[in-house]
Amino acid sequence: MVTDTSSGTGPSALDSPTSTVDRRRPARRLARRRVPAPLALPAAVALAFLVLPLVGLFVRAPWPTLPQRLTEPEVLAALRLSLVAATLATAVCLVLGVPLAWLLARVDFPGRRLARALVTVPLVLPPVVGGLALLLLLGRRGIIGQWLDKWFDATIPFTTSAVVIAEAFVAMPFLVIAVEGALRGVDDRYEEAAATLGASRWTTFRRVTLPLVAPGIAAGSVLCWARALGEFGATITFAGNFPGRTQTMPLSVYLLLETDPPAAIVLSLVLLAVSVAILVALREKWIGSPA
Amino acid sequence: MMVFGPVRRRLAAAVATAAVAAALTGCSSPATPEPSGSTAVGGTITVFAAASLTDVFEDIAEDFEAAHPGARLEFNFAGSSALATQINEGAPADVFASASPATMKTVADAGNTDGEPVVFVRNQLVIAVEAGNPKGITGLADLTKPGITVALCAEQVPCGAAAKTAIEASGLTITPVSYEENVRAALSKVSLGEVDAALVYRTDAAVGDAVEAVDFPESAKAINDYLIAVLKDAPNKAAAEAFVAWVLSADGTAVLTRYGFQLP
Incomplete structure (x- = not known):
């Protein structure tokens, strides 16, 4: 049964470019229907596990007062701040993360494996710890922050910049890993060809490599943006909580939960709707759906 | 086989530990007679x-x-x-x-x-300041001075509600840099030196040597x-x-x- 299915959709289907997929559809569909029970059951449980909690949000949402709650200035301020901060954080990740991904994928430097491992640390670190670490580095008494305070009279914590920094810190690994994966998947003979035709490494990167990994960068950016949008722990620890300046949607959801759970549900739904809408839109535009 | 060797040994060790732990707790709880009376x-x-x-x-x-x-x-x-x-x-x-x-x-x-x-x-609110009170804060009025950064608890949590009551009683306007989600988060912003002062409970300010408490009379209006x-x-x-x-x-x-x- 298992071998049957795998040979049906096997390597040929995976390798085939998108244009030929449509012609093969009927055959693939047949093969796809035969799902072995040991895979089908856990897959169904996993899907239910991921979706049912969201159903809870919908069931308990205070639908009658929804429109009025949505237009409250505080909600709009938090939503605006969330979108702006997540977008800026993604921009920071792109500017710094793509070159890092290229370095990890293309340059054989000593300590590359260590560097790659270090990049993933923010993924496993509890965000609150990440926030504390940022505070100890960039805070008013931080290793770098004390000099910023002394020389420029600038303090980073409790500002919108701190929100962007916290979000970029937790989200950058998503981008770096996605782009590095894309770079490794690209046939490097294109880059070699460009080099033999006299292109410098920088030109090759701009004119050959970047266009080749564009889908990977797009996918990484979307992941990165989504992670930044949902960021809570590092933000509340490093940037604090002040309406309009550092209070993003997740922070306001958490605080409203203390006194006004229905309002927290409303905000959660907004966050959910916004992220689903943007993810779907970007997916169709840039990444192309695999189904 | 080679690969599984160490894992298996670790597993065996874990099982052994668990067994010892079970035996120990087994010995301590049911075997120890409850003190008579309770x-x-x-x-x-x-x-x-x-x-x-x-x-x-x-x-x-x-x-x-x-x-x-x-x-x-x-x-x-x-x-x-x-x-x-x-x-x-x-x-x-x-x-x-x-x-x-x-x-x-x-x-x-x-x-x-x-x-x-x-x-x-x-519990009563105090002004938590850094040990030694480097900014010389003596009361709520000092928290309105420019250059003094303050953290308050968010109004949604009890210490924030109490702080709001006390500040209202004083007639002052204090603009914090952050509304922290609980009293310990507000306190830690003081002990890390990120803010100059925070309104916290006396008992919280008493924990650790990094901060000290400054009493203020308006806190009597907001006893928790x-x-x-x-x-x-x-x-x-x-x-x-x-x-x-x-x-x-x-x-x-x-x-x-x-x-x-x-x-x-």
Whole structure:
């Protein structure tokens, strides 16, 4: 049964470019229907596990007062701040993360494996710890922050910049890993060809490599943006909580939960709707759906 | 085989450890006879308690567990309002200790307390400043000066509600840089040097040497009552009642006052 299915959709289907997929559809569909029970059951449980909690949000949402709650200035301020901060954080990740991904994928430097491992640390670190670490580095008494305070009279914590920094810190690994994966998947003979035709490494990167990994960068950016949008722990620890300046949607959801759970549900739904809408839109535009 | 070797050995070690642990606990709990007079208070007691009770309850727990060898306390410390929400959503807790009457009321109103909640301590706000008070802060008015950064608790949590009442009583306008989500978060911003001052409970400011407390008269307008109650759906009700009685007894109040709490 298992071998049957795998040979049906096997390597040929995976390798085939998108244009030929449509012609093969009927055959693939047949093969796809035969799902072995040991895979089908856990897959169904996993899907239910991921979706049912969201159903809870919908069931308990205070639908009658929804429109009025949505237009409250505080909600709009938090939503605006969330979108702006997540977008800026993604921009920071792109500017710094793509070159890092290229370095990890293309340059054989000593300590590359260590560097790659270090990049993933923010993924496993509890965000609150990440926030504390940022505070100890960039805070008013931080290793770098004390000099910023002394020389420029600038303090980073409790500002919108701190929100962007916290979000970029937790989200950058998503981008770096996605782009590095894309770079490794690209046939490097294109880059070699460009080099033999006299292109410098920088030109090759701009004119050959970047266009080749564009889908990977797009996918990484979307992941990165989504992670930044949902960021809570590092933000509340490093940037604090002040309406309009550092209070993003997740922070306001958490605080409203203390006194006004229905309002927290409303905000959660907004966050959910916004992220689903943007993810779907970007997916169709840039990444192309695999189904 | 080679690959699985170490894993298997580790697994064996883990199993052995677990077996030893089971044997030890097996020896200690049922084999130790309960002190005569006390009814069998045992098992795990889950206590949901306000973040400001963290240190004092852990201290009381040690005494309680020493007196009741079969019993073990498990704490969930967080902002009172978050705990109230968790309880009302069906979290399996035995005891709720809240830092404000309002949050206890939401639990009582939902019919989730067993009997009337009792006021067991009071707490008063102070201005927490860095040890040595480098900015020379002496009262609320100093917090309005330019260049002095302040953290307050968010209004949604009891310390923030109390701070709001006290500030309103003073007639001053204090603009903080952050509304922290619980009292310990506000305090840690002071101890890390990120803000110059925060309004926290006296008992919180008493923890650690990095901060010191500055009293201010307006805090008398915002004294916080702490309430404790056994919960209606407590999985371990008998033991929960024993723990609440212990907190209210001389054994409990001695520890509470040592941490700076005032008795009602």
